[in-house]
Amino acid sequence: MSSQPITFQAPAAPVAPIVPTKWPVEDVLALFNLPFNDLLYRAQLVHRENFDANEVELATLLSIKTGGCPEDCGYCPQAARYDTGVTAQKILPLDEVLAAAREAKSHGATRFCMGAAWREPKDRDLEKVEEMVREVKALGLETCATLGMLGEGQAEKLKDAGLDYYNHNLDTAPEFYSNIISTRDYQNRLDTLERVRGVGIKVCCGGIVGMGESRLQRAGLMAQLCNMDPYPESVPVNNLVQVEGTPLHGTEPIDPLEFVRTVAVARITMPKARVRLSAGRREMGEAIQALCFLAGANSIFYGDKLLTTGNPEADADQVLLKKLGMHSRNNAIDARCEVTSS
Ligand code: SAM
Ligand code: DTB
Ligand code: SF4
Numbered sequence: 401m402s403s404q405p406i407t408f409q410a411p412a413a414p415v416a417p418i419v420p421t422k423w424p425v426e427d428v429l430a431l432f433n434l435p436f437n438d439l440l441y442r443a444q445l446v447h448r449e450n451f452d453a454n455e456v457e458l459a460t461l462l463s464i465k466t467g468g469c470p471e472d473c474g475y476c477p478q479a480a481r482y483d484t485g486v487t488a489q490k491i492l493p494l495d496e497v498l499a500a501a502r503e504a505k506s507h508g509a510t511r512f513c514m515g516a517a518w519r520e521p522k523d524r525d526l527e528k529v530e531e532m533v534r535e536v537k538a539l540g541l542e543t544c545a546t547l548g549m550l551g552e553g554q555a556e557k558l559k560d561a562g563l564d565y566y567n568h569n570l571d572t573a574p575e576f577y578s579n580i581i582s583t584r585d586y587q588n589r590l591d592t593l594e595r596v597r598g599v600g601i602k603v604c605c606g607g608i609v610g611m612g613e614s615r616l617q618r619a620g621l622m623a624q625l626c627n628m629d630p631y632p633e634s635v636p637v638n639n640l641v642q643v644e645g646t647p648l649h650g651t652e653p654i655d656p657l658e659f660v661r662t663v664a665v666a667r668i669t670m671p672k673a674r675v676r677l678s679a680g681r682r683e684m685g686e687a688i689q690a691l692c693f694l695a696g697a698n699s700i701f702y703g704d705k706l707l708t709t710g711n712p713e714a715d716a717d718q719v720l721l722k723k724l725g726m727h728s729r730n731n732a733i734d735a736r737c738e739v740t741s742s
Contacts, residue, residue, distance in 0.1 A: 424623070425620055450671050455726065459700070459701055460501075460702050461513045462497065462515070463517070471583045475643075488517075494528070507703070511544055513567060514544070526558070542564045545558065545563055556599050570607050571621075573621045593605060611651060637663055637676065682710050686720055698729075
C-alpha cells in the first residue's frame with residue numbers, strides 16, 4: 401500500500417481588512433511634537449491653500465430639548481444622574497425654535513444647530529425635529545442637528561427634511577473612551593456616523609480635549625477623524641467646560657497652547673474641513689482664540705449660550721473679529737471647502 405507523503409501546509413495568513421490609513425497615529429503625534437512655530441506655520445500654509453484665511457463661519461446653537469438624559473457622559477451637565485442644577489425640559493415648540501433661528505440670522509449666523517439631550521430620538525420626537533429643520537432651512541440658514549444615536553431609517557427622514565449637517569462626536573480616542581462613557585460604545589458612534597454619511601447628510605464630528613487624556617490620545621482622536629473616508633466636513637474641537645456635579649469637574653485643565661496645537665493638527669490633517677473652535681471659548685481669552693484662528697480654526701459657536709453653559713457675547717465676538725481684521729462667511733456655497741472622498 402502506497403501512502404501519500406504527508407505535506408505540511410502553513411496556516412493561511414490572517415487577511416487584514418484593507419483600511420486606508422492616510423495618517424498613522426505616529427505621524428499625527430509627530431505633528432503634535434513639532435516646535436510650536438513650525439506647527440503653526442504648516443497649519444497656515446494648509447489653511448491658506450484651502451480657505452480665505454481671514455474668514456470665519458458663525459454657527460448658533462440652540463438646545464431644543466434640555467436635560468434629563470439617561471446617558472453617563474462624564475463631561476455632560478445634561479445627564480440626569482449628575483446633580484448639576486440643569487432642569488429637564490420638554491422639547492421646545494416650533495415657534496420658539498424659529499424665533500431663535502431668526503434672531504441668530506439677524507446677528508449674522510449662517511448655520512443653526514439644534515441639540516437634544518437624548519440617547520437617541522424617538523420617532524415621534526424626530527417628526528418634530530423634521531418640521532424644525534424644514535422651517536429653519538426656509539429662513540435661509542444651514543441646518544445642523546445633534547440628537548444622539550440614529551436608528552434604522554431616521555437619517556433618511558432627516559435628509560428628506562433637508563438637514564445639511566448631523567453632529568455626532570467621537571469625543572476622544574478609542575482607548576480613552578471607556579474612562580468617559582459607559583452607556584454606549586465607540587462602535588455605536590461610528591455606526592451613526594455611517595448612517596448619516598450613507599444618506600448624504602454632511603458629517604460634523606469632533607471631540608473634547610482637556611478630559612485628562614494624554615497627547616498620544618489626542619493624536620488618537622485626530623487620527624480617527626482624519627482617516628474617515630471622507631473625513632468630516634465640520635470638525636468641532638471642544639475644550640472641556642467643567643461643570644460642578646459632573647465626574648470630570650476638577651480635571652487638570654489642558655495647557656491652552658496644547659489646545660492650539662490640537663486645532664493646528666486638525667487643520668493639517670483635514671485641510672478642507674471647517675474646524676470649529678467650539679465649547680470652552682469663553683474661558684480662553686482673546687489671545688488664545690487669535691492663535692486658534694492662526695492655527696486654522698475657521699468656525700465658531702456664536703451667541704451667548706452653548707447648550708446649557710455660557711459662550712462669549714455676540715458683541716464681544718464682533719469686536720474680536722474686527723480687531724483681527726476677520727470677517728464672517730456669507731452663506732454662498734464655498735466650493736473650496738467641499739470634502740470629497742480621496
Ligand atoms: N445627546 C446627543 C449626543 O450626545 O450625541 C447630542 C448633544 S451632546 C451635548 C453633543 C456634544 O456636546 C457631546 O458629544 C460633547 O462632545 C459636547 N459636550 C457636551 N458637554 C460638554 C462639555 N461640558 N464640554 C465640552 N463639550 C461638551
Ligand atoms: C459640539 O461639538 N459642541 C457643542 C455642539 N457640538 C452640540 C455642544 C457643547 C456643549 C457644552 C456644554 C453645554 O453647554 O451644555
Ligand atoms: Fe446625554 Fe448627549 Fe449629554 Fe451624553 S452628551 S449625557 S448623550 S446629552
